[in-house]
Amino acid sequence: DAKTTQPPSMDCAEGRAANLPCNHSTISGNEYVYWYRQIHSQGPQYIIHGLKNNETNEMASLIITEDRKSSTLILPHATLRDTAVYYCIVRKRSGNTGKLIFGQGTTLQVKP
């Protein structure tokens, strides 16, 4: 699976949009981009995933560049409860058996 690069930390003001970047320059054509987050002392939580089109759900939006070498997770109106470590992971679609390997992620601090 392709390697990802994320900034180690970011700050965001409460109520503003949080834009979390991820570089995955070695991504291959059949690899998806997944985002998970982990709030302190809890298990990670799925946020969103996509292949090449932009995706949006009730939690966030995922913007993938046309060359697919990078993506941005957008939390439109960050709240204090969005403070967490955000992980960008690239992997092939592989059904129930596919494992997920976590990198270091980005620690997002939402400030009042």
Place this chain on the structure above:
Amino acid sequence: GAVVSQHPSWVICKSGTSVKIECRSLDFQATTMFWYRQFPKQSLMLMATSNEGSKATYEQGVEKDKFLINHASLTLSTLTVTSAHPEDSSFYICSARDGSEKLFFGSGTQLSVL
């Protein structure tokens, strides 16, 4: 979304004893579950893939005789830390898919070995 229940949430044990952690998929069947461990301020590290009805697949460097995994049913996988030592103190997390591409995680077990 699907729910993965993990028990206990925290456990304290004496060095040399064994500890069992349970992971259940509450509203779906999981032929495959995954076990991770996480040290403070570090990312999750995959330990093993638990396969229902067959042997677990361990990641490189993980001792299979120390971390026993049993996946006896489609909704239950257990991780037993045998002869635990202080260096095994960590946050253990299980996960499973509900048939979709989403991976659902348990709430984790904080193990402290004295």
